[in-house]
Amino acid sequence: MEFKPSRFSVAPMMDWTDRHCRAFHRCFTKHALLYTEMVTADAILHGDQHRLLSYNDTEHPVGLQLGGSDPEKLALAAKLGASYGYDEINLNCGCPSDRVQSGAFGACLMKDPVRVSDCVSAMNEAVSDIPITVKCRIGVDDDDPYKRLFEFVDEVSKSGCRHFVVHARKAWLKGLSAKQNRSIPPLDYDLVAKLKAERPDLEIVLNGGLGTLETALEHLSRFDGVMIGRAAYHKPELLGLVDRKVFGADTPVVEAFEALQTYRPYMVAQLEAGVHLHGMTRHMIGCFSGKGGARQWRRTLSEKAPGAKGVESIAIFDEALESVAQQLVVAEAEQHVG
Ligand SMILES: Cc1cc2nc3c(=O)[nH]c(=O)nc-3n(C[C@H](O)[C@H](O)[C@H](O)COP(=O)(O)O)c2cc1C
Numbered sequence: 519m520e521f522k523p524s525r526f527s528v529a530p531m532m533d534w535t536d537r538h539c540r541a542f543h544r545c546f547t548k549h550a551l552l553y554t555e556m557v558t559a560d561a562i563l564h565g566d567q568h569r570l571l572s573y574n575d576t577e578h579p580v581g582l583q584l585g586g587s588d589p590e591k592l593a594l595a596a597k598l599g600a601s602y603g604y605d606e607i608n609l610n611c612g613c614p615s616d617r618v619q620s621g622a623f624g625a626c627l628m629k630d631p632v633r634v635s636d637c638v639s640a641m642n643e644a645v646s647d648i649p650i651t652v653k654c655r656i657g658v659d660d661d662d663p664y665k666r667l668f669e670f671v672d673e674v675s676k677s678g679c680r681h682f683v684v685h686a687r688k689a690w691l692k693g694l695s696a697k698q699n700r701s702i703p704p705l706d707y708d709l710v711a712k713l714k715a716e717r718p719d720l721e722i723v724l725n726g727g728l729g730t731l732e733t734a735l736e737h738l739s740r741f742d743g744v745m746i747g748r749a750a751y752h753k754p755e756l757l758g759l760v761d762r763k764v765f766g767a768d769t770p771v772v773e774a775f776e777a778l779q780t781y782r783p784y785m786v787a788q789l790e791a792g793v794h795l796h797g798m799t800r801h802m803i804g805c806f807s808g809k810g811g812a813r814q815w816r817r818t819l820s821e822k823a824p825g826a827k828g829v830e831s832i833a834i835f836d837e838a839l840e841s842v843a844q845q846l847v848v849a850e851a852e853q854h855v856g
Pocket of ligand 1: 529530531532533534555556583610611612613653685700725726727728745746747748749
């Protein structure tokens, strides 16, 4: 059975979906598509390329998200990305932060679809064997989103881009922080569904405000795929159901406890390589939420992991996991008695 990874993806999230986070998420799901944080073309061309582009082999399928607005630089960065073996290169046309606006890319690019088309054409020319995709909003500021989204997608698809991830809300470039821009502008899923219905040849992935796997599954009848960001990060357990429920794989649901045990050897290897414990444990704080032991889990990790390093610091993780295991045993015993 062939699985199309873009049917379910975890959103690119700056400071969050770093390589340790992706390796952790991979312990819950084999098939979901994972994305890097946005990396600017300039950073790749002038910075520490290897640090920015390297990842762990287990992360596949994994997409590299680029930021930028210069076709030549993006083409070079995409080529480098492809040489690292990424499965997809995605161009960010949705990020509204001030830093990004001053570089004239991210969501501002919604207003300049011809430039985006030029960028994607150049990237497509530089990279022939993996897809170049675009992540966008439905418009910016006082745009009429019905006009803007269609104009944007029609122009950009002239570049050969067949795959769009649409965060179904506008970005307000003035007056809202990046964080507010992820919740205040209203969601319009129907507009994105209209785009899919009227451009059936394009692959349209819905993103924004999908808080549970069940909600995301409902949308799969109208879209080619769904992308979840914050809910997947804060409750990684939902990823443990993805292979079965989204991809129809004949595999058991992966519980947090099991995923964490799978992740442990990776942690040990990273600690040996000099990575600090907190760089990995910070991505797992949301595990077990709503279950007995969650508070102790969070407390142990957030009090003891920052500053801890060296392979022996794995004992902190083990202690936190053991405390959850004990709570689970108590809860089960209580259930039997009850
Ligand atoms: C901490 C954080 C960082 C983000 N960084 C990026 C980014 O680098 N590139 C991007 O396209 N979107 C970024 N986003 C937006 C997400 O990819 C996604 O579009 C948004 O959170 C809406 O999806 P959600 O409601 O499922 O979280 C970020 C979101 C968060 C919460």
